[in-house]
Every structure is written in structure tokens, then in C-alpha cells.
Amino acid sequence: MQQVLERAQAMSKQYESSKPQNEPSDAECKACNDTGFLIEKAEQEQYNGEIIIKDLGRPCHCMKQKSLKNRFKNALIPEEFKDARFDNYKTESDVQQTLLHATQEYLKEFPSIIKDKPEHNSLGFLAVFGESRIRSLSGEAKYKAKQDHNNFGLGKTHLQMAAAKWILNRIRVRDEIAPGQYSKFDRGARVLCVSDITFMDDLTNARMAGDGGETLSKLLESAIAADVLVWDDLGKAKWSESKEGLYYQIINERYLHKRPILFSSNEDAGTLSDKIGYAASSRLLGMCGDRLYRVEGDDYRLRKERF
Numbered sequence: 001m002q003q004v005l006e007r008a009q010a011m012s013k014q015y016e017s018s019k020p021q022n023e024p025s026d027a028e029c030k031a032c033n034d035t036g037f038l039i040e041k042a043e044q045e046q047y048n049g050e051i052i053i054k055d056l057g058r059p060c061h062c063m064k065q066k067s068l069k070n071r072f073k074n075a076l077i078p079e080e081f082k083d084a085r086f087d088n089y090k091t092e093s094d095v096q097q098t099l100l101h102a103t104q105e106y107l108k109e110f111p112s113i114i115k116d117k118p119e120h121n122s123l124g125f126l127a128v129f130g131e132s133r134i135r136s137l138s139g140e141a142k143y144k145a146k147q148d149h150n151n152f153g154l155g156k157t158h159l160q161m162a163a164a165k166w167i168l169n170r171i172r173v174r175d176e177i178a179p180g181q182y183s184k185f186d187r188g189a190r191v192l193c194v195s196d197i198t199f200m201d202d203l204t205n206a207r208m209a210g211d212g213g214e215t216l217s218k219l220l221e222s223a224i225a226a227d228v229l230v231w232d233d234l235g236k237a238k239w240s241e242s243k244e245g246l247y248y249q250i251i252n253e254r255y256l257h258k259r260p261i262l263f264s265s266n267e268d269a270g271t272l273s274d275k276i277g278y279a280a281s282s283r284l285l286g287m288c289g290d291r292l293y294r295v296e297g298d299d300y301r302l303r304k305e306r307f
Helices: 002-015 062-074 094-116 131-135 139-148 156-169 196-206 214-225 241-257 271-278 278-288 299-307
Strands: 036-044 051-059 122-129 176-178 193-196 229-231 261-264 292-295
Touching: 062 156, 094 122, 094 156, 094 278, 122 278, 131 271, 156 193, 156 229, 156 261, 193 196, 193 214, 193 261, 196 214, 196 229, 196 241, 214 241, 241 271, 241 278, 261 278, 271 278
Parallel strands: 122 261, 122 292, 193 229, 229 261
Antiparallel strands: 036 051
């Protein structure tokens, strides 16, 4: 339960302002002493023509870098994928080339996606023949299906994390402060990366936290309000009616507010509906439009072992 609370706190930090806490003597930024602002002298002409010198404040250059570091930390990118980039993604098969091309083409359109909020705003990778469908088979049929329809070890997670870092580094967002009215100031995109089993277990355990729903509310708000939700291995968690309700709540809210989801699943369209519910699956797949890819191929981890 302590781990659940810690993850909830980490996720909720995405929506807190960065507040420098070091004393000036320990400041990381020598220009502003970690205050975040610089005071500069500037000439200013008065209405009577007199020129006076005023102190004017402006944000320090370090604030943008600090914000980026905090957003990277709060994105919860798994440690094993900290170095995931597009230039170190292996494209040794046609399916890997397809996955890379699909992700890069999506990101080319992403600035307009985040700005214009189109209905089709998401990117999804599905199996051709879902894991649940393979598990339902037995004997020779099960063995053959595993061989013919492998969806593991294609590098989907690597690409998702590379995309998350690309968005964190490059995308700026202007908040809507009133219907049709946007802030004059932009900010870095908030990205949240979740792994299905861990995330759904956290949500389920949060229901029993005994804090009046506070932990559950933080977890849900983080997933719903993030500019971009990266959902790895969607549908991997064991099904339950309560989990189906949680899937629907998150996906439906993001669907209504046109917030993108980048997801991968080892289920096909049919078995994914069984795992997360038809209503949630229908909305999610609809959010992808033409950016829904059904992929299968050799497991690169097994290829490395053979060679």
C-alpha cells in the first residue's frame, strides 16, 4: 500500500508548480540563485518625457530546464527505457520498420493534434491474434498459434518511451482558460507513462486505502488530465468488473476532452474488448482512426538468444 501511495504522490506532482527550495549559497543557478527570476535595470520614459531607471523582472533561463527535468521525472518512464530513442531502435524486420514509421509519422502530426484537438488523435498497436485467444487454445493448436502470431518482443514499448521523450522535449501547450480562449503563455506538455498491470493494481488497491478516496482520485486525475497518456500492455491485467469500470472512466474522459492516448496491447480488437470492456474499447479504437496498427512478428529477444 505504501508503494501505491508513493506512486500516487509522484503522479500528482505533474500538476504542481516547481518551487526552488535551495538557499542562495547552494543554488544550482548562479544567475538567479534559484529564485526563478532575474531583475534587470531598464530605462523607462514617463508621460512628461523624463527618463527613469526601473527594476524589471523576467523569468530566468533556468526555469525552462528545471520544468523539463520535473516533467521527465513525473512522466514515470521506466528505468529500463531511460535510453530509449528512435536512433537506437532495431529495425531488423518488416514489422519493426512498420512500427517505427507509424510512430514517426504520428509525431510529425502531433503539434497540430495537441493544438487543434481532432477526434482522431491517438496511436495504437494491437495484436493480429490476441494473447487471450491463444491462451484459450490447447495442444498443437496453441503451439502453432504462438509461432504464427507472436506479438511479444517487437519493440513497441521502446518506441512508446522514445515518443514520450520526444513530446516532453519538443511540444508546448497553451491551456484553454475559457471556452475558445487560450492563455498567452505556453508550457511543456505533461506526459504520463503507465504499465497496465501495475497501474490497474494501484487503482484497485487505492480503493482500499482508507483515505476517503483521496489516493484513488489522485491516480485517476493524473491519468485523465495528462496531455498525453502512454499506456503500455493495455489489457494485460486480469479482468474484473471494477477494473472495467476504471478503464471506461479514464478512456471516456480522455475521449470527451480529446486528449491523446498512445497504447500498445498484446490483445486483438476482439479480445481487448473482453479485457477492458466494449464501451472503453470502442472509444479508444475510434480515437485512433487510421492510426491503429495490427502487428505480429518474431520476438527480437529470442533472436538475440539464438545468435
